[in-house]
Amino acid sequence: MDALKLAEQLVKRAEIAQSGKKIVLLVLDGVGDIRHPDNGFRTPLEQARCPNLDALAARSALGRILPVDYGITPGSGPAHLGLFGYDPRQIEIGRGVLEVVGMGMELRPGDVAARANFCTVAGDKVVDRRAGRPSNETAAEKVQLLQQKIPRIDDVTLIMAAGMGHRFGIIFRGPGLSAAVTDTDPHQDGEPIHEARAETDAARKTADIINRFSRMAREALAGSKPMNAVLTRGISEPPRIPSLTERFGLRCGAIATYPMYRGLASLVGMDLLQTGPSVEDEFRAYLDSRNNYDFFFIHVKPTDEAGEDGSSERKTKAIEAVDQKLPMLLDSKPEVFVVTGDHSTPCPMKLHSWHPVPLLLHSPRCGADGRRRFTEADCNAGSLGIFHSMYLFPLMLANAELLDKYGA
């Protein structure tokens, strides 16, 4: 039994709402970086002018978190599961699930999700698995057409949403579905569309529905070259995990502008709050619904985008923009306030990475590490050390005095 299981047992459920304590987890996506010749050996956190974060750092506990494990670079799914207190090494989020969730589609228990592609078929062969890379608009029209022509198959409702270019998402909703079904996507050109095959008896109905969808889609699209057929892959179900409310009794609100992060939050049972696109909008959304939740996840995207583009300058500005608005959050005096990232996206790499992420935790009982800034190097020297990000969750609850003592 580790800290996660213990925290589930020890959490003071009855006290949470009554105490009025708020826990705020502010995630600056990809905020961690590395000193490198390309940035003059100064990371964006080191370059940024952040008077508010600096002042907070001195009175806070600092450390660094490992998103998944040593040397493992996470995608956004595993990285957020860790921050939400789930072991990302034990939970698989299927490709189809991540895809539909990333399109902002709402998944329910029992649903089966698939990533779908428009493709071009000639004779019996797939000749272009991406149908000539259609524009978003052209593809969206075809998704709408399919949705109209194939709203359901027997007792299974189909819910489709367009993605980028040739990609779209499908949710199959109905009784008796299972995700143990193979792809119809042959994964290379020059082969026929595969038949979906049930890998278990329980998945026979799903395989049948998908194969019928495959044929119906071809009929519906007949004559509309190059998008004249559909391939499905990554058939998957939402992970069977208890929500944060079930585990800890917390009412959780998520504030994020990108569908992917809203989707990931919804998988662990968070309510998705309305927000405008700016950091100020997001912080305002928190203040507006402050009384309705105990835990808030606030996701800020521009730090990661700048990292992926390799722009230390933009990443620095994105950090400064957060710092500037920080008093909006701090003035509301959350009991526990955390600033960290889901993973590092070092600008010199232009990619997600495995580097442990800087972490700042503030509460009335966090201690004060006395570091002058919130930077990678200051966090290396903090009182929290380096630990797996999934253990941040019990640490936040402890700092809110919402965990009972273990043993007498």
Place this chain on the structure above:
Amino acid sequence: MDALKLAEQLVKRAEIAQSGKKIVLLVLDGVGDIRHPDNGFRTPLEQARCPNLDALAARSALGRILPVDYGITPGSGPAHLGLFGYDPRQIEIGRGVLEVVGMGMELRPGDVAARANFCTVAGDKVVDRRAGRPSNETAAEKVQLLQQKIPRIDDVTLIMAAGMGHRFGIIFRGPGLSAAVTDTDPHQDGEPIHEARAETDAARKTADIINRFSRMAREALAGSKPMNAVLTRGISEPPRIPSLTERFGLRCGAIATYPMYRGLASLVGMDLLQTGPSVEDEFRAYLDSRNNYDFFFIHVKPTDEAGEDGSSERKTKAIEAVDQKLPMLLDSKPEVFVVTGDHSTPCPMKLHSWHPVPLLLHSPRCGADGRRRFTEADCNAGSLGIFHSMYLFPLMLANAELLDKYGA
């Protein structure tokens, strides 16, 4: 599933050889030390003048590794298994295996190894389990005699090699052997030589072979007091572990002067490269076979010997000797370069210890912790933190950009 299993799944096998990237793990045996009144509160790493390591440290990631686990002092076997990316708490290297491997004997799958002692028997009793502690030379002659007189028993070949004093190693090679056999060594004087007993049905043949060897050895040695019989113990098989090549697709070369470390490297599937005795010889051996391997393990012994002898001065000089030759390695620009130890051997203790080992990792994407030196205290403040040494392996692969992202 932890970082090791994930790394096995995520490693980019196809890219390794093609990329031409080299990973070099330089192990200064027992390098870690402790500040103590005996050394004026300065460890050998702190005392040593190391301009090359100092310059590298500033541009590297530092940390400390736990060889096995908190408070656990490792032997060389577990310590190296950890460095090679195996969990030393899960893998047992039997006494016999370690003994023959330490003598430079080559073990094959299916072999059974035993540690053997010459002893003195009078009547039916063992009167001296160490046969009066014979010289290496005297004992080696008797090993040769036994090898000539008992080259095989039925279809089992016996391979013997002399060790220190009364000790020697035996490999039993043939079909249908098993190590589940008890010792013939009574473990105290005044008892008869024990019959080897099979602990499983599959081990009956082995027990029979060992008992016949026991009697044949007595006949062969008859009259040659004090070495007139042989005791066997620690009957064991090579651990059934996949090689580094199987796990990660790496071609691995080992450069070590001592048979023990060559043997340990061979157990995980490394090729043993020819080398002379000096550090310069070892670095030259690396340069000479640089094109044939992806991963190099280079083992330097004098740091540990000085530690075991309690000589801070010699340990300091051994570290300086490595530093002086370091440009030979660095000029070849390995993609990932690591300096660490298998364990600490603090001079004030004259023993292996549990203290976490200083670690320096350099790569184009390691970050730069900006510490001025490679010392225990600097490593405490590094970005890598303190972690189990087995996770160094995924971290090295990550730093070579040879691991795919986990999850989308």
